[in-house]
Amino acid sequence: ESVLTQSPGTLSLSPGERATLSCRASQSVSSSYLAWYQQKPGQAPRLLIYGASSRATGIPDRFSGSGSGTDFTLTISRLEPEDFAVYYCQQYGSSPLTFGGGTKVEIK
Amino acid sequence: QVQLQESGPGLVKPSETLSLTCTVSGASISSSSYYWGWIRQPPGKGLEWIGNIYYSGSTYYKPSLKSRVTISVDTSKNQFSLKVSSVTAADTAVYYCARRPRRIAAAGNDAFDIWGQGTMVTVSS
Numbered sequence A: 001e002s003v004l005t006q007s008p009g010t011l012s013l014s015p016g017e018r019a020t021l022s023c024r025a026s027q028s029v030s031s032s033y034l035a036w037y038q039q040k041p042g043q044a045p046r047l048l049i050y051g052a053s054s055r056a057t058g059i060p061d062r063f064s065g066s067g068s069g070t071d072f073t074l075t076i077s078r079l080e081p082e083d084f085a086v087y088y089c090q091q092y093g094s095s096p097l098t099f100g101g102g103t104k105v106e107i108k
Numbered sequence B: 001q002v003q004l005q006e007s008g009p010g011l012v013k014p015s016e017t018l019s020l021t022c023t024v025s026g027a028s029i030s031s032s033s034y035y036w037g038w039i040r041q042p043p044g045k046g047l048e049w050i051g052n053i054y055y056s057g058s059t060y061y062k063p064s065l066k067s068r069v070t071i072s073v074d075t076s077k078n079q080f081s082l083k084v085s086s087v088t089a090a091d092t093a094v095y096y097c098a099r100r101p102r103r104i105a106a107a108g109n110d111a112f113d114i115w116g117q118g119t120m121v122t123v124s125s
Helices: none
Strands: A004-007 A010-013 A019-025 A034-039 A046-050 A063-068 A071-076 A086-091 A103-107 B003-007 B018-025 B034-041 B048-054 B059-061 B069-074 B079-084 B093-101 B119-123
Touching: A004 A086, A010 A019, A019 A034, A019 A086, A019 A103, A034 A063, A046 A063, A071 A086, B003 B093, B018 B034, B018 B093, B018 B119, B048 B069, B048 B079, B048 B093, B059 B069, B079 B093
Parallel strands: A010 A103
Antiparallel strands: A004 A019, A019 A071, A034 A046, A034 A086, A063 A071, A086 A103, B003 B018, B018 B079, B034 B048, B034 B093, B048 B059, B069 B079, B093 B119
């Protein structure tokens, strides 16, 4: 089972700042089958990025994903008020599908 | 637009079976283009994949849950269901159903792209 470790656990930033979130896998993620989701309190997760770097439908271009192998990054170029949430990475290249523990982006 | 809606009891007694249904609207569950999955989230914790099903009935489960989990599909009702047997307090969670596109080559397109709103299930006597 591929274990995903997200860091930091919490990121305290101000609107307009750049956010950089990390996801490290215990095994290489095949063919970059790595996704990022955003979850707000009381809501279901929303797909942001798939294939490590492709934005899902309707996702603003301030969200970008990069990485390969075992190290992946989600970058939010300029934080908007609605971006403060918890972010999860997920690998779906091998079974069982696994999620990281999440990074909370909070308002500083 | 495509919507998924979970339904089922919010309270289940320990050792009994948890049963949930996901109703799909705006799309056919019989489409060959998608898998349908269940994911859960204990209160205040992260996400855990439970399993997927294809319209044909092919299933894929998380190994550690496989002995207690059954996912089935009812194409006539455009629904798929989850059963978890012998539940304990550790099964208390928000349960989500979600759609997963079928993989196209190495496009990486097969992440969970549409989710239901989730339903809270508490295991308690």
